[in-house]
Amino acid sequence: MKKLITAALLLAVSAGMAQSNLQEKRLQYAKIAESGTKAEKEALAQELFKLAKSAKDEGDLIFASNFIYQLGHENSADSIRKEVIRKFPKGVTARDAYVTGFYDLESTEEKEKRFKSWVKKWPMEKAEGDKLSYDYIIAALARAFAQEGEKEKALSYVEQMNERFWRAQGYIPVATSFLQQGDTAAAIPLIQTAIDDAEYYINLPKEQKDNKAGFAAVGYPGYVGQLAEIYNAQGRQTEALELIERAIALTPEQAPRFSSSYFKGLEASGRKLEALQQLEILYKQGTFGYKDKMTELYTELNGSGQGLAAYFTRLDQDVVKAICDHIKEMEVYKPAPAFELLNLKGEKVSLASLKGKVVVLDFWATWCQPCIRSFPGMQAAQAMYAEDDAVQFLFINTWERDAAYKTNVPAFIEKNGYPFEVLYDDQKDPDTGEVLAAKYGVRGIPAKFIIDKEGNIRYFLTGSTPNVDYIKLEMRELIEAAKKPYKR
Template identity: 30%
Template structure:
């Protein structure tokens, strides 16, 4: 999970770092040069050239580790404050494991480049500690950033990561930093390579702050900041739009809110509080009409759409006779679930999309918790830590997921996870729905969409598989 996070962080910074476009003609020309004398002279010139030249040389060397490292060291020494050097420093974090090693690495950078802005590198550590979540460590790194606007951007990123694990510490940190965030409102960006936009950073902060308040049920405060974000942000995300509509409906603004809330229910938002606000809004705007029939039509439209979608995805394949172990070390196989419909979810702690799918998986698992004929197996696979069982158990406990955990450890001799291999898993999360006769009826890779829709989709697959 942490290595995936760092990659995401790196990609999120690309808009601020000058990069050569794909199909770089200079790089292609260098690779296609046949005259060795000309080639060596060009390589020499690049080595004595600008940051862009050295970056081109690094790309050219590709898998030649020794020459690539030499060019990288030259870039970092000659042009430490260049965008190219910054990206190389970011890349260097990906080679490390553990917060202590990354902290030591950052401290060595601070000593090596005392006059270089290392705000982006510090954001790596603040985001890493946000995953724990550890507010004190987050603040330790964001508070040493030079640009206060970039500091706010890094803080928002950390708060978002914390909120994905636990809303309470995320809200506490955001509330603590609210006054500092408000100081950024209306300021202009400082003149440095990061060029953080204060207005955008402040808008991002109040957007996440409103969402945290909303999740905590603090509707009055949430309405204040959600309204400010809604009126300030042009490219509004779906969560902001829905939250604003819901909070507006609480304040009697049904004409504006009802279409959004009704569409949310139609798309799978079936929480009781949303249903109730649709009920009130529809009754207010349509006196005398059947509210229950209207709500039922919205919910039925969603279910029918899901049924139509999943029916096209059915397969009929023989399931492999896989085996995995439960948390107590007991081995189970396909034969142990004969007559039952089983849902296999192959996942790993480092897999971002796996974790993103968990709220939906928990919803689906809850629906069948009392059904003895449906069984969910959350199979941890493709591990990359010394003690994967403890890692997986702690990971789920920290996020309060009540999953039946099974292990598919990497075989030391083959370096492969046998259960995942038996299903020919190419990417995770990978989910398989197997009927009572041992036939695979659905297989899904990846995750996208909202939790409610994904949970309903999985439920319909289960129903089709056992019908």
């Protein structure tokens, strides 16, 4: 018995060391892939090719192919993945490849048939620890059936979802479809479940919170707002207010995200001063669509519109001040990496040729929804400087996943009527093997850089907002600041 216990302990220690070593390797390889020299990258690639040839385990092959892809050997990585599927026909890679194309199928019936065939070959109960892949497909099927009015089928699929931290991604689209069809009774339990799931993770002790908990909590204000809207429409203002005020008490740091729903409940309950205060919060965040409602509430509370112009002037000053404070966090000062890329017409555009201008770079991709959401605002910002020859906007198309990107990108731009100067970020540096996004340190898109007339990066910002007016204000402050000499 003692020998068995000792063997078990040794096995556990060995497994722990193996996991630790793998993590160390992953970090080491990631560092080389991101910022290593050309020689270091090539040496790593050769090491990974050897690993791929000798590997007996699917995980090792996937590990090798992922890093080989990151190092710029896309074709080799694809070949290794094909070999993985051949060697491990019941493995994870083969499983995921089998369902590839699911979203391209035209009918929901075809999608359901593909899904059923998939789970028959790779049962969910055998995918312990890896059920999120199934949830993606289940959520898509549930949404498709809901949109087609197949209520029972939609509900049967959402009930099959596995991961509690993620299942709101299936529940909420289905609930939204039900609401659009006028079936509020079917929608409310789904939204309530999404709220309950988020609150479960929000209420976890700090030491138990992880990335899953963070993800689950992100949509919480939206779920609460959606249910509050329903309650308000049903005349259940008291319940709507209780719901929102409870949510604010639970997540006070997210209070501004509840303002849109909160003001409606406050107004309906006759708490008009508080309703106006919530609209002021939204206004200062750059949401200007409620200006008419603010005018109405201001006039009602004050008995007249006297002082209204000064009131909005003060709010506008607060908005600009908040933006100025915000852009200080984005401030940098370093030489912008040089580039020479092709535009949609096949013409070369270089940073050097634009010296003397403030240049706005916007890194984006056709699959990136946050990028696309910001485009109307970026279009409006570009229009502000249409007559200013000292400012140039460049939209750097990067990280495209489809080999036919040189067809897809121009089609996307033309379809949406964007008057953008688009450059393809597909020229790898001969020394480092990096594309421009990597040279600029881009780790997520959209990513925007404001470069001054001397060729120095002055501001770097990531993320997006769909708010056109806010983007215009923000871009104006960034560009005008970059026009001025840098103060150390």
